[in-house]
Amino acid sequence: MPPAPAPARFAFVASSSSSAQTARRQLTDRYGNHDPDEADVIIPLGGDGFMLESMHRYMGLGTPMFGMNRGTIGFLMNAYDADSLPERVAQAHLQPLRPLKMTAESEGGARLEAVAFNEVSMLRQERQAAKLRILINGRERMDELICDGIIVATAAGSTAYNLSANGPIIPIGSPMLALTPISPFRPRRWRGALLPAAAHIRVEVIERWKRPVSAVADHNEARNVISVEIAEDPEAEVRMLFDADHNLEERILTEQFSFG
Structure with missing residues (x-):
């Protein structure tokens, strides 16, 4: 019987907002925290602006990013939920983005x-x-x-x-x-x-x-x-992870039928 896979190593990075900092402490207590250059997945916590900053900052690592919304709109983020994070990440849809x-x-x-x-x-x-x-x-x-x-x-x-x-x-x-x-x-x-x-x-x-x-x-x-x-840019790319039931393709389709 093959050995069980090692649990994913998460790097939780957060914007300066109080909700993002609180989420970072909660997730760190539950799952531990690693430096971004040692992690299997980077978890930005904040809004779309912070997600963009994180994409620029960690692009060179090639590490997948699973953002969770602790901001306002969060188009580039997944919903925040501290439970079952390893399972969500394992089942997430991978979407490469090229700048x-x-x-x-x-x-x-x-x-x-x-x-x-x-x-x-x-x-x-x-x-x-x-x-x-x-x-x-x-x-x-x-x-x-x-x-x-x-x-x-x-x-x-x-x-x-x-x-x-x-x-x-x-x-x-x-x-x-x-x-x-x-x-x-x-x-x-x-x-x-x-x-x-x-x-x-x-x-x-x-x-x-x-x-x-x-x-x-x-x-x-x-x-x-x-x-x-x-x-x-043919040499640059980020690998984004989105919940399978609400991936980026679905969000863009939904946006075209939104009148808010």
Whole structure:
């Protein structure tokens, strides 16, 4: 008879909120706690913002992550329950997520490289609308877009800022990206585009001395950008775990029929 498998080693990491810290103490007392680089599963406790921070922080470990909601919305999290955690994790649905890589060039030659699991957004910095030129795979697709900004969203991020800007929801696992304008003024009726995940996107800022623009990859920001290049990062990935009866694919489907 083969030996029983060793119990999973959990690393409980928590946001600074009192509910997350209380949950971390309860779970540690019950299941023990390990350093993230020694754990079999990392358990972030908090909201979606903390989950994104954890994805960035521990991405290089390649360790699966099973988040539990101690925040507000918790779209990227599982429901919090201190009971039967090893069984839930063992039965969880594995969903790999691959981020976007942003390379932003700013005035003075500064460059920022950052990854985004939700979206890369470009936003006007001052009172005047941004004026942008869009190229896809080296070919100009729009010579001038006047707007408050644009968003390039992954499938996982399509229900976040992208949805609030009237962008499309993309089913998880679809090899697509959403390119969505924010308050477009010219062309006024342009609602954006769906692009292959393999697309290389370049956005250039027109009249940048008059209409400054910032670029943000999740939470990393570059100011006064000249141009931004965006493409899926083929070398980066996080492995997310979701309860089998409420996995990320089901959440995205549910979101499309929600009117709240």
